[in-house]
Structures are given as structure tokens and as C-alpha cells.
Amino acid sequence: MAIQRVGIVGGGQMGGGVAEVTARSGLATVVREVSPEAAERSRSGIERSLGRALDRGKIDEATHQAILDNLTFTTELSDLSDCDLVVEAVIESFDLKAEIFAELDAIVTSPDAILATNTSSIPIIDIAMATDRPDHVVGLHFFNPAPVMALVEVIPSVRTDPSVTEQVTAFATDVLGKTVVAAKDRAGFVVNMLLVPYLLGAMRMFEDGHATAEDIDTGMTLGAGHPMGPLTLSDLIGLDTMLLVGETLQAEYGDPAYAPPALLRRMVAGGHLGRKTGRGFYDYS
Ligand code: CAA
Numbered sequence: 001m002a003i004q005r006v007g008i009v010g011g012g013q014m015g016g017g018v019a020e021v022t023a024r025s026g027l028a029t030v031v032r033e034v035s036p037e038a039a040e041r042s043r044s045g046i047e048r049s050l051g052r053a054l055d056r057g058k059i060d061e062a063t064h065q066a067i068l069d070n071l072t073f074t075t076e077l078s079d080l081s082d083c084d085l086v087v088e089a090v091i092e093s094f095d096l097k098a099e100i101f102a103e104l105d106a107i108v109t110s111p112d113a114i115l116a117t118n119t120s121s122i123p124i125i126d127i128a129m130a131t132d133r134p135d136h137v138v139g140l141h142f143f144n145p146a147p148v149m150a151l152v153e154v155i156p157s158v159r160t161d162p163s164v165t166e167q168v169t170a171f172a173t174d175v176l177g178k179t180v181v182a183a184k185d186r187a188g189f190v191v192n193m194l195l196v197p198y199l200l201g202a203m204r205m206f207e208d209g210h211a212t213a214e215d216i217d218t219g220m221t222l223g224a225g226h227p228m229g230p231l232t233l234s235d236l237i238g239l240d241t242m243l244l245v246g247e248t249l250q251a252e253y254g255d256p257a258y259a260p261p262a263l264l265r266r267m268v269a270g271g272h273l274g275r276k277t278g279r280g281f282y283d284y285s
Helices: 013-024 036-055 061-070 094-107 124-128 162-175 191-207 213-224 230-237 239-253 262-269
Strands: 005-009 028-032 071-074 085-088 114-117 137-142 151-156 179-182
Touching: 005 013, 013 028, 013 036, 013 061, 013 085, 013 137, 028 036, 036 061, 036 071, 061 071, 085 094, 094 114, 094 124, 114 162, 124 137, 137 162, 151 162, 162 179, 191 213, 191 230, 191 239, 191 262, 213 230, 230 239, 239 262
Parallel strands: 005 028, 005 085, 028 071, 085 114, 114 137, 151 179
Antiparallel strands: 137 151
């Protein structure tokens, strides 16, 4: 089965980015959001990103229009019924993801369709078992910003059919142009298992008054050659996501390096979620 029509559940920062990637790859892409307002925000976010690419001469007018034509937005999950691949990219809540996968299982008609989750940390098997087709459920983990970051992690669960893993790997590589690393179904997969303790460590240093946010970030950009410092990157990922991923890793491994610092909890409680709310370790207003 060729993947021609892609459904994205959740058109936020990650889902919108993934939708841009699939639409740019010439695939009919339908994005499902929870309300018309959220769907409109998702559409305008993708349009802004494509507009930048057009202004910078990365794509021409005809390509820009063709990509926009590949995209539709809906509030109805049933509009994803004829998709060959669905990528779920809602917040890191197991209950919400389980509910969505159970609904997708009932809605998506083709028995060959692949149901993928972009979760950063929730076990793929737990999500798969919310469906009656766990052999067709797989982890497909993109990185933020998805249109720019070259990597995708492919994570089969113990129930994923090996042909499904092969198919999404080939799809991510040949159709989306990404580089794939394969990971086991363990919290954090490859990248977050290494990245998250580093980012949480930077927050602890800041919390302890070890150095200013600017100096911690400058230290890692200029001293270690990272494109962004850890606090800037945490703001980009979203501090709510950082908290949830840290909690999941901590629950799985019990290692204090994964324990979210109190400051992170307080910032999330106070609505300082990073770039998306205009305030995190830095002020974006
Ligand atoms: N959407 C689409 N394109 C974007 C974009 C976005 N949100 N942000 C930047 N870009 C594009 C720009 O348009 C530009 O494109 P061109 O070169 O084609 O003109 C290109 O990216 C570079 O952007 P800038 O020149 O504005 O800025 P930069 O050189 O500082 O790069 C960056 C920005 C790519 C984000 C870079 O800073 C970077 O790589 N940062 C690290 C990001 C990272 O580590 N992400 C992983 C987070 S972890 C994760 O996502 C997993 C998880 O589960 C938590």
C-alpha cells in the first residue's frame, strides 16, 4: 500500500510542523483540531512558515500554492477515515492518546492503514493496546521544528508488524526525506533519553544561581557548538512538554537526573510554558 493520504491529529507546534512536512512532500494532508479556532491557528501557523519559505526563494509561487492545496483542516476525526497513515501529535497525555487511538481504530477503514504516534515518552505498546490493531500502531517521532530537523525516530512496539516498521521507515526516508534512527519502545527512545537530563540539568544550574540563563546558553552554543542553548531550546520545546517528558522518564528509570526541578513545575503552574505563551526562561512578548 502506498501512503498517499495522511491524517494529522493535533495541529499544534508538532502536528502543524509534521503536516507541513507531508504537504511539502506532495501528500494530501488533513489536519484535525478540536475547534474551528484551533484549526484556524494551525492553518495560519503553517501558512506563515510557507510564506517565509516563499519570501526566501526556497519555493516558487506554484509550489507554494500546490502545498497549500494539499492541506485541509477539520474538527471531525471521521474526516480521517480514508487515510493511509495517521500521525497523532496531541499533548503528552496517555488518557487522551488512548481515547484518540480507540476512536481512530473505529474510524479508519483500511486494514492496512498505519496509526502512528508522535509521543516523546509514552510507551507505544500502551497506546497500541487501545486499538484492536496493535500490529499497525508504531511510534514516529519528529523533532521540533519538524520542517527543519532532519531526524525521525521509528519505534515499533512488541506488537508492531515488522512490515509496518519497514513501511514507515521507507516512507520517512524516501518520501519525507528524513534520516531515520530505530529505537526500542523505552521511554525517551534515543534522543530524549540523552537530551532531557541535559536540559533539566541546565534548569537546575539556573535554579541554583550557578549562572545566568544567558550565560548557560552562551556557554553551550559557543563552548559546545550547539545551535541553541539548553534554556532557549527548552522554551522552544515547551516547558509543559519538558515537565511531562521528565516525569515519564523518571517513572520509567527512577534516575534523579530525570526528575523535573521545582522551578520547572512552578513555571508550568504559572503558565510560563516557553515560546508558545510568550514567556519561559526568556520573555518573547
Ligand atoms: N518552522 C519552519 N521552518 C523553520 C522554523 C519553524 N518553526 N524555524 C526555523 N525555520 C527555518 C528557517 O526558515 C530557516 O530556513 P532556511 O535556511 O531555508 O531559510 C532555517 O530553519 C534556519 O532558521 P533561522 O536562520 O531562523 O535560525 P537558526 O539558524 O538559528 O535555526 C533552528 C533555527 C533550526 C531551530 C536551530 O536553532 C536548531 O537546530 N535548534 C535546535 C533545535 C532542536 O534541538 N530541536 C529538537 C528539540 S527536541 C524535540 O523536538 C523532541 C522532543 O520530543 C522534545
